[in-house]
Amino acid sequence: MSVLDPYEVKQIRVWPLLQYQKIIKKDDPQGWEDAVVHLNSLERHVFEILVEKSRFNAILNEKNPPPAQPCEVPPVIDQPPIITGEVARLRSHPDTRIARRAMVISRLAQVIAERELRTPGLRRTLATQAVRLQWLAAERFKALGGERLVETRAKNEGDDASA
Known part of the structure; x- marks a missing residue:
C-alpha cells in the first residue's frame, strides 16, 4: 500500500x-x-500507547483497531535493531530520510488516486506522512543554520523586481 517506508523501521x-x-x-x-x-485488545492497547508516544500523535495505520476491553499484556520482547553500523548511518542521514519520505508520499498519493476509497484511512496516513516530511525538512533546515544563512539581495543587484 506504500504506507510505510521499510527503511524507517529500526526495531x-x-x-x-x-x-x-x-x-x-x-x-x-x-x-x-x-x-x-x-x-x-492487545492491538488496541499497543495502538493507544504508540499514538500517545508519537511526536505527531498519530501512527501509520490505515485502520484503527476495533474497540476492545483492557487485557492482560504479555511482556514485550524487544528484538535487536534490524540495521546497524554503516547501513544505519547511511539510512539515518536527514537528506536521505527526507528524499525517501517524499517518495513514499508520492507512491501513497498515487495509490489513493488510482483507487475508489471508501474509508479515509489512507488519506489520514498520507496527511500523517506529509506532517512527518514537513517536520524532517524543517529540522534539517534549522540544523544547517536556517533562515540566517539564506541569501538576500539588495533591490538594485541585477534582478528586476518586476520579473
Missing part, C-alpha cells in the same frame, strides 16, 4: 501469544473467538 517488538499458537478455528471455535478478542 521490531513482539508480544508472544503462545497460548493461541495451536488453535484452529474449525476445531475450536470458542478458543478461536477468545484468541480474536485477546488479539484485538
Whole structure:
C-alpha cells in the first residue's frame, strides 16, 4: 500500500501469544473467538500507547483497531535493531530520510488516486506522512543554520523586481 517506508523501521517488538499458537478455528471455535478478542485488545492497547508516544500523535495505520476491553499484556520482547553500523548511518542521514519520505508520499498519493476509497484511512496516513516530511525538512533546515544563512539581495543587484 506504500504506507510505510521499510527503511524507517529500526526495531521490531513482539508480544508472544503462545497460548493461541495451536488453535484452529474449525476445531475450536470458542478458543478461536477468545484468541480474536485477546488479539484485538492487545492491538488496541499497543495502538493507544504508540499514538500517545508519537511526536505527531498519530501512527501509520490505515485502520484503527476495533474497540476492545483492557487485557492482560504479555511482556514485550524487544528484538535487536534490524540495521546497524554503516547501513544505519547511511539510512539515518536527514537528506536521505527526507528524499525517501517524499517518495513514499508520492507512491501513497498515487495509490489513493488510482483507487475508489471508501474509508479515509489512507488519506489520514498520507496527511500523517506529509506532517512527518514537513517536520524532517524543517529540522534539517534549522540544523544547517536556517533562515540566517539564506541569501538576500539588495533591490538594485541585477534582478528586476518586476520579473
